Amino acid sequence: MLDAGGESALTIRALTDRLSTGSGAIYYQVGTRDDLLDTATESVTGAALAARAAGAAASASRTAPASANRCAKGRELCSTSAPTVRCRS
Structure with missing residues (x-):
């Protein structure tokens, strides 16, 4: 409702119509x-912040630390595809 009509569209009456309920139920709950x-x-702010945090976490997980780009011998990795990891000679 907010997306379609903005703040002015979000009224108790519009919400009762949308939810097919009585205004008393809305007033009781809200x-x-x-x-x-x-x-x-x-709700909107919380969802936006959660999405932002999830995006940041996903971005951080894609950005591995520099030590993850090295093999056990300390050499730079040239292939990290599963199932094997090979290091450069």
Whole structure:
């Protein structure tokens, strides 16, 4: 609803229509419209931060430390494809 119509589209009435429920159920679960907007903001912000953290973690896991690019002999790796790892001569 926020994506489609922005903040002004997120009302208790619109939410009750969308969820096919009564406004009493929304007021019981969420409270006021301001509470609804606060909850939506926390949800959107939390999801964005979680996605950012997941992206950073994935990026960090793709960037191996320099020591991981060396074989047991301390030579630079030329192939890390499974199932074997060969080092340069």
